[in-house]
Amino acid sequence: MxxxxxxxxxxxxxxxxxxxxxxxxxxxxxxxxxxxxxxxxxxxxxAAPQAIEAASRAMAQGLTQYTSALGLPALRQAISSHYLQTYGLQVAPERIIVTAGASGALLLACAALVEKGAEVLMPDPSYPCNRHFVAAFEGQARMIPSGPAERFQLSEAMVRAHWGPTTRGVLLASPSNPTGTSIEPAELGRIAATVRERGGFTIVDEIYQGLSYDTEPFSALSLGDDIIVINSFSKYFNMTGWRLGWLVVPEALVPQIEKLAQNLFICASAISQYAGLACFTPExxxxxxxxxxxxxxxxxxxxxxxxxxxxxxxxxxxxxxxxxxxxxxxxxxxxxxxxxxxxxxxxxxxxxxxxxxxxxxxxxxxxxxxxxxxxxxxxxxxxxxxxxxxxxxxxx
Missing domain, CATH: 3.90.1150.10 (Aspartate Aminotransferase, domain 1)
Structure with a gap:
């Protein structure tokens, strides 16, 4: 070639x-x-035994064909119920999109929101693939040095200081890879408010949110319906190779994300979705x-x-x-x-x-x-x- x-x-x-x-x-x-x-x-x-058994049943019953691009309705409802039970949040299942892992969710979010020349603010250090998702759509990840004093995270003051004429939003992770540190909820709220004032988007990668050890359960979704959240079955649910995640977006963005998902992925693995559904059983x-x-x-x-x-x-x-x-x-x-x-x-x-x-x-x-x-x-x-x-x- x-x-x-x-x-x-x-x-x-x-x-x-x-x-x-x-x-x-x-x-x-x-x-x-x-x-x-x-x-x-x-x-x-x-993967939990319940997930493995559910996958086996799905295969035995022939439940291996395409699902909706948005995911199984039962799985979207189960994730919605999980937000209510764990975080006390009412998140409509219609806002939840099941994806091929958190990577698929980030790809869809960046495809919908990042255009050529758009700048997205991130802390430095950050998970490298996050900036590469922005680059894949010809945006520019602006990495802002974030040291121990900031818990290796962005602060509202840093977002305000670095927001420029081409800045379109922020991409955060809490808890973070590589640091294992979280953004305090009040500070995250201030960041979201500052971004909102500027008409930008806030994407929060919460794939490690289930593995928070020292604080009460918290999701950035509590900060407003305009917050976009990424999550996954890989870390808390121990299903890395199953490639299953989800994306929560404002209701108005769902048709646009659905259009992208239909064309880029068709759907997440049906077998993985049935396995994911079993992750929400009490056992x-x-x-x-x-x-x-x-x-x-x-x-x-x-x-x-x-x-x-x-x-x-x-x-x-x-x-x-x-x-x-x-x-x-x-x-x-x-x-x-x-x-x-x-x-x-x-x-x-x-x-x-x-x-x-x-x-x-x-x-x-x-x-x-x-x-x-x-x-x-x-x-x-x-x-x-x-x-x-x-x-x-x-x-x-």
Missing amino acids: NLTYLASRLGNIAPFHVMELAKMAAALEQQGRSIIHMGIGEPDFT ALALFEERKREFRRRRDFIVPALEELGFTIPVKPDGAFYVYADCSALSDDADRLTRDMLQKAGVVMVPGLDFGSYCPRQYVRISYATSMENLQEAVRRLQDYFRTGNSKNVVK
Whole structure:
């Protein structure tokens, strides 16, 4: 193929360092090395038994054909009921669109709202794919440096200061990947009000909202019907490979999103939708809450353990399953440090390079979405790594 025909937008999409480290780790495992994975943000828990049984029934009954582009009506109603039971919010099922994962939801939202040259404000650091969704529609993600003082998040003052003539909205995540930090509800309300005053859109990625550990349940949907929210069955519901998510939009936007969904996706997987419906049974929800408590137990172990190793945790994560750790006391290059730890200690962490340009070589992201036994073994390996001088080529 003549590569001169490739679209120029590909130049705006950067490689994903997380996946590069995962490939390096896989190569070491093929050589017989024991590797502990604390890089990719994927729960070690898998789909609930109720979801698996529902998928099996759907296949046995032949419920495998296209659904509405908006999703199964029963699933949209179940998600609506979940908002009422968990957050006390009345969210009409007609505003809920079932998607092919949160990525599908973000793609639809950006397709509907982002046009060429439009600027979208995001915190730096952020999940890299979010800015790439904006770039895919020829918009410009404006990454605003957001440090520990801001909990690695945008504030209302920052939005007000950086809003320009081409700014069309904000794309936030709470809790966030890579930091595990949330935006305080009152501050998020002020951000939404400021964006509203300027006629912009507010998109909030809430795929980790079910994994908030230190606060009362909260959704940005409580801030007004104009807020657009993304969610997923991947994290709290432990269904990463099922590729199922949802999007909540203002009622007037539903026909436009439906038109896009019909053309871009036709529908989310029917089998996954029937499995997702079973996630809202009392038995499944009890299991997810039990797993949530286990994630919190892991967080409460790994944060002080990392500090004892010499990492600095400037903001304690309150959600998701990530720690964003300052490694500057150990190395002046997080990328080099993570590669060296993988080679010599068999522990995968990822550098801040993927997540923006704010001090990317100062921070590493650690995922604690693995067993407590693995976390304990990783700490033991890293204790040896730093104590025995294996890190001498990367430590200051």
